[in-house]
Amino acid sequence: MISSLLYVPGNAPRFLEKAGQRGADAVIVDLEDAVPEAAKTEARNGLAKWVPEIKQAGGQVFVRVNHSDRLVEDAVAATLAGADGLYVPKVNSPDVLVRLAESLEGYETDRSPIAFVPLIEDMQGLFEVRAIAKGPRVIALACGGEDLATAMDAKPTPEVLRYPKLMIHYAAKEAGVLSLGLLRTIADFADKEALRAAALEARDFGFDGASCIHPSVVPILNECFAPSSEEISWAQKVVAANEQEAAAGRGAFMLNGKFVDAPIVTRAQNLLARFEKGRATS
Incomplete structure (x- = not known):
């Protein structure tokens, strides 16, 4: 990073x-x-x-x-x-x-x-x-x-x-x-x-x-x-919600009034990975 x-x-x-x-x-x-x-x-x-x-x-x-x-x-x-x-x-x-x-x-x-x-x-x-x-x-x-x-x-x-x-x-x-x-x-x-x-x-x-x-x-x-605190919070919520929805057999869902599907989940996962990598190297 x-x-x-x-x-x-x-x-x-x-x-x-x-x-x-x-x-x-x-x-x-x-x-x-x-x-x-x-x-x-x-x-x-x-x-x-x-x-x-x-x-x-x-x-x-x-x-x-x-x-x-x-x-x-x-x-x-x-x-x-x-x-x-x-x-x-x-x-x-x-x-x-x-x-x-x-x-x-x-x-x-x-x-x-x-x-x-x-x-x-x-x-x-x-x-x-x-x-x-x-x-x-x-x-x-x-x-x-x-x-x-x-x-x-x-x-x-x-x-x-x-x-x-x-x-x-x-x-x-x-x-x-x-x-x-x-x-x-x-x-x-x-x-x-x-x-x-x-x-x-x-x-x-x-x-x-x-x-x-x-x-x-x-x-x-x-x-x-660097990801902002708001972006990190959003990504964490998306990833957590995706785990719950996937367990229920749903690949797409609404979160806080906004549509979420696979590309958005991947973007959230990538953001969190970047954040963790930045912390590990700082």
Whole structure:
């Protein structure tokens, strides 16, 4: 269960040393866009220090690697540092993930294979997203909204990003992996009410969590992607009533004036399972 992921520049010690204390389910140490070219090698070398330190706080640590000729070296450094997964930018084919997985096998003798989160950031990736979602080691899909808008020669407005982000979301759900993101860009974090509305909207659509670039957004994501007390109470009542009705030979019934049948019961069961999993990992 990953409700919140906090991006932290890989060359910013003053942010990295506090990253694990921000309450995010996962920290993404960024070696790509947040780090200027001249500092990328130093940031990569710093993974050996920062990944274990951040993990001591109890959350997961991902590393966003570079898409360029730095890709494999970044990925190897993240693997050896003990990162849980890689955010792989600009993935436009599952072949990229296959080659990356093959490159890492010799470095994983003392650990389980590192997971992949492909970032869909161009048109080719968007139209190959179903295949990418079923690629090796994929545990989640995400969209780089700013990059995707740029690839379309468009502005990153919610209207522009909504449909492509939903395409990526549907591909994740079909493949049974996590769907991470909001139906808007995460670059504008100043309007907290707009972010809260976007997070609630994303959860209504079935997104599992989202990333952010400022720690002030983490509590909003944690709150919005977690089941509310009212939702938990509703789910408990549905499951309990279903057991009674099933014992009486009824598969559909009325509860508090509302019709309940198998899909609604399943949704209630899934919500409770998510809640219990969240409690177990908190």
